Amino acid sequence: MTENKSVKQMIGKVFIDIADAIETGQFGAKIKVGLTTLGSEHGVDNLVKGAELAAKTSTDFDIVLIGPKVDTPLEIVEVNNEEEMHKKMEELLDSGYIKACVTMHYNFPIGVSTVGKVITPGMGREMFLATTTGTSSAHRVEAMVKNAIYGIITAKAMGIENPTVGILNLDGARQTEKALKELNANGYPVNFSESMRSDGGAVMRGNDLLAGTVDVMVSDTLTGNIMMKVFSSYTTGGSYEALGYGYGPGVGEDYKRVILILSRASGVPVVANAIKYAAGLAKGDLVEVAAREFKKAREAKLDEILKGLSKDTKKAAQEDEGEITAPPKEVVTGSISGIDIMDLEDAVKALWKAGIYAESGMGCTGPIVMIAEDKLQEAMRVLAKAGFVAQEGGIC
Secondary structure: OHHHHHHHHHHHHHHHHHHHHHHHOOOOOOEEEEEEOOOOOOOHHHHHHHHHHHHHHOOOEEEEEEEOOOOOOOEEEEOOOHHHHHHHHHHHHHHOOOOEEEEEOOOOOOOEEEEEEEEOOOOOOEEEEEEEEEEOOOOHHHHHHHHHHHHHHHHHHOOOOOOEEEEEOOOOHHHHHHHHHHHHHOOOOOEEOOOOOOOOOOEEOHHHHHHOOOOEEEOOHHHHHHHHHHHHHOOOOOOOEOOOOOOEEEEOOOOOOOEEEEOOOEOHHHHHHHHHHHHHHHHOOHHHHHHHHHHHHHHOOHHHHHHOOOHHHHHHHHHHHOOOOOOOOOOOOEEEEOOOHHHHHHHHHHHHHOOOOOEEEEEOOEEEEEEOHHHHHHHHHHHHHHOOOOOOOOEO
């Protein structure tokens, strides 16, 4: 009886190994995911426990610890300090020994930023935050446009074929929306979602953050970093990040390493989830997906769109025109939304130049330009031609 049980167990293991090999494409060996174990505010043991939890709950990858020797059944590559640890991590990634790695306090080059993954408290949905660390660009709106692409890339690598996208209602959101809609019109598909609020639109409110209205939420990196911290530790008071999947992989054009970031405050559950996130990205071939998506975006005139976002061109044009004075004052009961706060006064001056009296204001969904009701359509045409709003407009 014991012998028969042993044979059945061996046969079962063989079938599991075959299934793993078919899924990973690596016959005879599972993919390996690294975890560096120095630098946590909660100590080495916190990270090791997270790795062991990931190993217990997932059987389709192996984990390699990079750090000091500890008592664990997991494989260890021994190092003595953080500098040596990151050098060894890069060496293991570049050699292909590990396919992805989770680490802390790692510096990415400009142009690379990380896409975090959270579990939203309202509906328990998973949502990608694009982005949470790093710098996509020194120009705010250009960075947010790139962040959207980075989020789409990451979601696709994780198996979401056509991820929904929303832009958080921040400075630069309307310009980002306009640029992404132009990219979409040029042939790079962006699947815009609608806010859960009654006025809808692709610009998301705080309610959408809590509910997880979209697959990919776009913001600037500093805001994304704050959101990541709040989502991961709102139940613990901030010192221990207990929820979510960490700050995610560094994504950027021609960036070849799959390196995911944790906070030094990340606790055991987040460490375990981050390792699983890394394994999923390795299997989904994040680097190949990024190359493909960037190629499509370039073909859709991404470079031209980004170049057109520079405010220096508009400022130079305004300086050449000299001082623009307002037309005679009118009663302004009509309004146009969809203009970025940074462009609001320039939009007003563009209307003045066209002979339309206008004032700037703030509506419930953000900045607005206020004009006379009977001049709404004409004002919309002027603003669309000048590039302040999308062609379809946003008359309130």
